[in-house]
Amino acid sequence: MAKTYQYCVAENWGKGFIDHFESSKITFAGYPGNVWQVPAYNKHGNLWIAKVAGTVKTKDEAQAIVTAQVQAAQATWDAQTDEEKNDPMNTRPADITLEN
Amino acid sequence: MATYKEKVGTSVVNFAGNYPGVVKGELWYDSTNKDFKYQFPNVSVSSWSTGGNLNTGRASMSNAGTQGSAIGAGGYSPPGRSALSESYNGVAWSETADLNEARQLSSAAGESNTSAVVFGGGPGSGTTTKVEKWNGTSWAEVTDLPSTRAYVMGLGITNASLAVGGQTPSSSYLTDTDLYNGSSWTEKNSLNTARGYGSGVGSTTSALASSGATAAEPRSNDVESYNGTSWTAKSDLNTGRSSAAGSGSSNTSAMVFGGEPPGPPTAATEIWNGSTWTEIADLSTARQYLGGAGSATQGLAYGGNSGGTYYNNTEEFRAGGPVGAWSTGGNLNAARAALASTGIQTAALAFGGPPSQGPALTEDYNGTSWSEVADLNNGRATLGAAGTKASALGFAGNTSNYSESWNETCWSSTPTLNTSRSYVGGAGSSNTNALCFGGVTPTVTGATELWNGTAWVNKNSLNTARRSMGSAGADNESALSFGGNSPPGTNVKSENELWNGSSWTQQSPLNTARLELAGNGTATSALAFGGAPGPGSVVGLTEEWNGVTWTEVADLNVARFNLAGAGADNTDGLATSGEGSPGTISASTEEWSSSSNVIKTLTD
Numbered sequence: 040m041a042k043t044y045q046y047c048v049a050e051n052w053g054k055g056f057i058d059h060f061e062s063s064k065i066t067f068a069g070y071p072g073n074v075w076q077v078p079a080y081n082k083h084g085n086l087w088i089a090k091v092a093g094t095v096k097t098k099d100e101a102q103a104i105v106t107a108q109v110q111a112a113q114a115t116w117d118a119q120t121d122e123e124k125n126d127p128m129n130t131r132p133a134d135i136t137l138e139n
Numbered sequence: 140m141a142t143y144k145e146k147v148g149t150s151v152v153n154f155a156g157n158y159p160g161v162v163k164g165e166l167w168y169d170s171t172n173k174d175f176k177y178q179f180p181n182v183s184v185s186s187w188s189t190g191g192n193l194n195t196g197r198a199s200m201s202n203a204g205t206q207g208s209a210i211g212a213g214g215y216s217p218p219g220r221s222a223l224s225e226s227y228n229g230v231a232w233s234e235t236a237d238l239n240e241a242r243q244l245s246s247a248a249g250e251s252n253t254s255a256v257v258f259g260g261g262p263g264s265g266t267t268t269k270v271e272k273w274n275g276t277s278w279a280e281v282t283d284l285p286s287t288r289a290y291v292m293g294l295g296i297t298n299a300s301l302a303v304g305g306q307t308p309s310s311s312y313l314t315d316t317d318l319y320n321g322s323s324w325t326e327k328n329s330l331n332t333a334r335g336y337g338s339g340v341g342s343t344t345s346a347l348a349s350s351g352a353t354a355a356e357p358r359s360n361d362v363e364s365y366n367g368t369s370w371t372a373k374s375d376l377n378t379g380r381s382s383a384a385g386s387g388s389s390n391t392s393a394m395v396f397g398g399e400p401p402g403p404p405t406a407a408t409e410i411w412n413g414s415t416w417t418e419i420a421d422l423s424t425a426r427q428y429l430g431g432a433g434s435a436t437q438g439l440a441y442g443g444n445s446g447g448t449y450y451n452n453t454e455e456f457r458a459g460g461p462v463g464a465w466s467t468g469g470n471l472n473a474a475r476a477a478l479a480s481t482g483i484q485t486a487a488l489a490f491g492g493p494p495s496q497g498p499a500l501t502e503d504y505n506g507t508s509w510s511e512v513a514d515l516n517n518g519r520a521t522l523g524a525a526g527t528k529a530s531a532l533g534f535a536g537n538t539s540n541y542s543e544s545w546n547e548t549c550w551s552s553t554p555t556l557n558t559s560r561s562y563v564g565g566a567g568s569s570n571t572n573a574l575c576f577g578g579v580t581p582t583v584t585g586a587t588e589l590w591n592g593t594a595w596v597n598k599n600s601l602n603t604a605r606r607s608m609g610s611a612g613a614d615n616e617s618a619l620s621f622g623g624n625s626p627p628g629t630n631v632k633s634e635n636e637l638w639n640g641s642s643w644t645q646q647s648p649l650n651t652a653r654l655e656l657a658g659n660g661t662a663t664s665a666l667a668f669g670g671a672p673g674p675g676s677v678v679g680l681t682e683e684w685n686g687v688t689w690t691e692v693a694d695l696n697v698a699r700f701n702l703a704g705a706g707a708d709n710t711d712g713l714a715t716s717g718e719g720s721p722g723t724i725s726a727s728t729e730e731w732s733s734s735s736n737v738i739k740t741l742t743d
Contacts, residue, residue, distance in 0.1 A: 051452055053191040054230055057423055059457050062186035068406065069424035071448040105446070112447020115217065125263075132447030133403050 042139050045079040046101035047093030048072070061087050070135060071108035074101045102137045109135055151175070157738055166741075175741040180734060185419045185459040187408075189452065190439065191231035195223055196451035198444040201242075201257040201293070202384070202430035203249030206437040206455055207647045207688040210235075210255050210273060211430050214442065215243040216449040220265070224278070226252040227439070227453070229647035229688050236277045240269055246293030246339075248300030248319070249273065256281070256297045256319065259305060261289025266308040270319075272297065285317055285324050292339025292348050297321065299343045301365075304351070306335035312354055316370070318343055328369045332361055338385030338395050338431065343367065345389040347411065350398060352381040358401050362411075364390040376416050378407050384431025386438035386456070387411070394435045394456070397443060399427040404445040408456070410435055419459075424452050437687070457690065464693045464735035465681070465714065467727060469508035473497045474726035476718040479524035479533055479565070480657075480703030484713045484730050486528040487705040488545065491536060493520045496724065501550070503528055504713070504728070513549040517541045523575050523610075524703075525567025525590075532573045532590060535563040538581060542595065544570040556595045558586050564605075564620045566612025566638075574615040574638065579606040583625050587638070589615045599642045603634045609658030609704065611665035611684070616640035619662045619684065622670060624654040629673055635689070637662055647688045651680050657704030657714060660684070664708035666731060669717060671700040677719065681731070683709045693735070697727050706731065 049056075050073050057067055064083040068076040075093065077084035088095060096104070112132040116124070124131075143166065144150045151166050152158055158167040161178045169176050193211060200214035207229030214221050222241035225232045242260035245267075249255025253275030260267050268283040284302060291305035298321030305313045314329035330348060337351025337359075344367035353359045360379035363370040376395060383398025391413030398405060406425035409416045422440055429443025429450075438456035442449070475492030482488050485506030492498050498518030502509040515533060522536025531545035532553070540555040553570075560578035567573030571592030577585055585601030605623035612618025618638040624631045633652035636643040649667060656670025663686035671677050679695030695714055702717025702725075712731030719725050 051189060051192065053189060053453065056189040057187075059183075059186045059188045062188050062420065062423070063184045063459075066421060067423040068421075069452065071446045108448060109446045116447065135403065135446050 042079045042098065044076045044098070044138055045084060045088075046096045046098060046137070047075055047077075047088045047091075048096055048101075048104065049075055049088070049091040049093035056091060057087070070101075070105045070137070071112075072104040074105050076101075076137065098137055098139055105135050105137060109133075176738055177741070178736045178738045181462040181464070181737045183459045183462050185410075185457065187420055187422055187440070187454040187456050189423065190441070190455045191227065191453055193225055193232050193442055193451035193453065194234055195221070195225070196449040197221055197223070197442050198426075198428035198449055199243040199382075200430045200442055201245045201247035202432050202441070203247040203255040203293070204251050204432045204439075205687055206433040206439045208251040208253075209432040209439055209441075210247070210249065210252050211441055212247065212255070212257050212273070213238055213242040213245055213260065215428075224273070227441070228252065232453070238271055238278050239280055240267070240271070242267065242269075244289040246291040246302060248293045248295040248297060250296040254297045256300055258284050258293060258302055258319070259288050259291045261306070261308070263308060282323055285326065286313075286315060288313060288315070290335030292337045292351070294339040294341050294346050295343050301327070301339070301343055301346060303339050303346070303348050304330055304334045304337060312352070316365070330363055330370050331372055332363070334359060334361070336381035338383050340385045340387035340393045341365070341389045345391070347373075347387060347390045347393045349385065349393070349395050349411070350376055350380050350383045357381060358399065362416075366390065374415055376409055377418055378405065378409065380405060382427040384429045384440055384443075386431050386433040387435045392435040394438050396422055396431065396438065396440055396456075397426050397429045404443075420456070422454055424450060424454070426450055437685075461734035462693065463683070463731060463733040465695050465729040465731055467696065468506075468713070468730045469504065469728055470726040471502055471509050471716050471728065472511055472726075473500050473502070474724040475500070475716055476701040476724050477520035478703045478716055479522045479536075480705040480713065480715050481524040481526050481531050482528040482705045482713075483707045484705070484711045487713050487715070488524075488528045488531050489703055489705075489715050490515055490524070490533055491518065491520055491522050494518070501545075509728070515550050516543055516552055521561035521563070523563040523565030525565050525573035526569045530569040530571075532567060532570045534565065534573065534575050534590070535560050535578060537561055538579070542590070546570065554594050556588055557597055558584065558588065560584060560586070562606035564608045564610035564623075566610055566615065566618035568614040572615050574612060574618050576610070576618070576620055576638070577601055577605045577608055577623065587643070591615075601636055601643050602645060603632060603636070605632055605634070607654040608632070609656040609667045609670070611658045611660040611662065612638065613661040617662040619646075619658070619665055621658060621667055622649050622653050622656050629654075631673060649689050650682055650691055651678070653678065653680070655700035657702045657717075659704040659706035659712050660708040662686070664710075666704070666706065666709050666712040668695055668704065668712065668714055669699050669702045685709070695729055697725055697729065699725055709733065
């Protein structure tokens with residue numbers, strides 16, 4: 040099945056990391072671990088990855104990075120006391136599944 | 140099958156080139172290029188771009204301000220609640236004095252990063268009535284909320300704000316609406332539906348409360364509108380959610396973004412026009428408990444959390460709309476650089492220039508062509524200008540203190556400036572109302588002088604002494620000075636300062652630092668265009684000022700520096716002459732239109 044998205048790892052440096060022109064051309068999705076999703080087979084997505092010097096990852100590699108981040112956060116959460124877990128703000132991090 | 144004429148009511152026009160009389164969607168035949176063409180308005184789509192990152196990633200902050208001037212105070216990131224406070228200037232976040240009390244799930248109202256009020260917070264046994272006010276330097280405790288609550292919707296400005304809804308320490312949702320006037324709280328009419336975790340935007344006379352959690356629906360899409368007296372139910376959001384952020388100015392102009400729908404946090408953004416919610420551009424990073432500030436056309440999203448990550452990401456929203464463009468106008472009769480210009484796009488005056496290019500030449504523009512009129516008495520370049528085509532003032536230049544008044548017929552000398560200089564900035568409404576600032580004497584200066592029709596009077600200097608800056612301003616009590624440079628070295632500046640009649644204050648800087656650029660407009664609606672970002676470089680970059688931030692728009696067709704700018708505001712600009720590359724002088728004039736069209740060619 041042809042993939043819909045491509046993934047890379049790039050650190051968001053702030054202003055100019057994603058500009059309005061890029062944002063108007065493609066849809067970005069950022070995930071834990073500095074993982075970014077952009078459309079596959081797309082000129083603007085490719086140009087943006089090159090601009091931010093992103094390290095391209097397969098979907099499985101990107102999923103592994105995100106999952107490691109989430110699992111670390113889940114382990115930290117699980118180790119908390121019941122009182123801390125009862126803080127409604129402090130919900131257990133949910134799993135994230137990347138799309139192909 | 141119906142013919143084109145039967146369907147459209149006219150035959151296809153045959154025209155050599157681009158047909159100037161075309162209406163939206165109409166087809167014409169370009170006999171020169173042998174193409175069928177059509178035209179439509181050029182518009183940009185709404186989008187989010189990344190802004191400067193928070194210094195400390197966290198969720199559930201208190202948020203207030205605008206896209207170019209916001210605060211984020213308190214919040215949560217493991218291991219607990221925070222007293223940190225950060226200030227955003229449109230470019231970067233900087234840490235400020237801490238809150239007196241660490242808090243999360245509190246709310247805020249405020250107009251900028253120098254004026255805000257934070258109230259309430261929680262959760263559970265930590266829920267508080269405490270209120271703190273920010274003056275740009277420190278937080279001070281002020282009158283408590285009438286009741287203990289967290290997850291409140293805060294909106295308005297510091298001394299006219301509302302605390303709406305929320306949750307009690309025992310987790311009951313509230314309908315309470317309380318008005319803060321800067322010193323005390325007054326109970327107002329309640330929400331129809333008790334809720335917390337919602338998004339509140341607007342003012343004390345025109346507000347919107349949307350999304351959140353209610354007793355019946357933990358991810359609500361309920362919306363209520365406030366008119367200063369009472370709350371009324373409005374059309375639902377498309378996506379129900381809690382812990383979303385919002386931005387907006389009234390009950391007819393608002394936006395909701397992010398939050399927690401059923402399932403993982405969302406990036407979805409919806410915009411409200413007073414009657415319906417429309418889904419528009421998503422955030423780049425889906426998150427909940429994020430901060431929101433600004434308006435429905437210029438929103439700000441920052442912080443928040445998702446998947447155990449506490450983000451420091453900031454995103455800036457820009458609403459879609461017409462795309463502006465420069466088009467060519469009539470050429471100057473005598474090409475020259477370092478000249479001055481004033482007036483509007485259809486009635487402008489350009490004068491001065493270097494010795495070899497006609498230093499005393501004056502030309503007036505009627506929107507189509509330039510005509511030579513009476514010369515300056517003292518020919519010179521690098522001078523400043525103020526006024527209109529009919530009533531103008533030319534001052535300084537070539538390190539002189541000359542000042543000359545134009546009465547639509549001729550120039551006459553006026554009392555001179557107190558400080559001789561060149562490469563100055565200028566603003567003003569007429570030959571009796573002007574402001575001269577900055578320049579080189581030959582050392583760089585920030586000196587400001589005000590012309591009252593009789594004499595030049597010394598005023599407070601620019602905070603950053605500069606030369607070769609762009610300038611705008613409707614009169615001598617309201618002006619803007621942007622860019623320029625401050626030797627030694629090139630030391631190019633992006634600084635932007637606002638004149639209020641007595642002093643200059645720093646504003647959001649240009650996106651691109653440069654010198655020898657031009658500007659036009661007023662202190663709240665201006666354009667900056669052209670210039671040199673550094674030695675040997677020249678740009679056609681154009682930035683639009685809306686009173687808060689600079690936004691890049693379409694470039695000049697001819698990149699140049701040492702050009703002249705005129706025009707009423709950021710919808711009416713005129714770029715005249717200038718230097719395209721060292722030694723290449725352009726006579727070209729370009730006219731800015733805040734809307735433009737795209738011409739497409741039909742293909743097989």
